[in-house]
Amino acid sequence: MIHSNTETIPGKEIVQFFGVVSGSTVRAKHIGRDIMASLKNIIGGELKGYTELLQEARNDALVRMTEQAESLGANAVVNVRFSTSSIAQGAAELFAYGTAVRVE
């Protein structure tokens, strides 16, 4: 499965379209990370716990999107976009979507 955020897969040609595929996940940060983060909020700097949390979540969203694309018979997803929305205190939705295609 090839992913790309351009309209084509560079060096390949799209032969079939399968439409929009998407994957999303809602994650909450856990209390340990929260305490560390609130300390870091005073000192400033990178909140590593949150960086990792969001990275894992985004990967999950990508995996779900990929599974959907595979079930349609696609071998690539083009024009992949990401979006993040913070839906409540300590919880965020990570969303990935794109167009499933067959390339040769």
Added chain:
Amino acid sequence: MDPTTEALINLGLPLLLLVATYFTGSAVERRHYRSIRAREFESRQLPAITFRTLPRRWEVVGSGLVSGSVVISVDYFKRFLAGLRQFVGGRVKSYETILDRARREAVLRLKEEAAAAGYAAVINVRLETARMANGRNGSGIAGLEVLAYGTGIKLRHGAP
């Protein structure tokens, strides 16, 4: 508790934090900028461009999605300064640098991921910024997340 100790705690603690984070915050920032500049210089051979199309002479042999992200927070002192700024308006320099650092860091991580995967360039780089709330009603800033993503390109002849 007698009123003087209470006043001392109520005023003294924030004041102490302000003084302490004035020094630690700027030290953290200076160190981060040093690291950003050094890594930007090191990774200058791997172009990360915002173009969607490729130069015609590039012979592409492979591609894939790459990304880099960072969650960063302002310190107590900077948040206090930004709060003061709300009265007079104008440039909030303390938030400008935090956004600049986060974006450059995210692009650097994108480049590092691309280099590790053997890509020679990254095209169609997009940057996205999200705010992580910490207040109960979605207010306040727990951190800023910047995500950089793009399409890594493998070339027949290695470097572009």
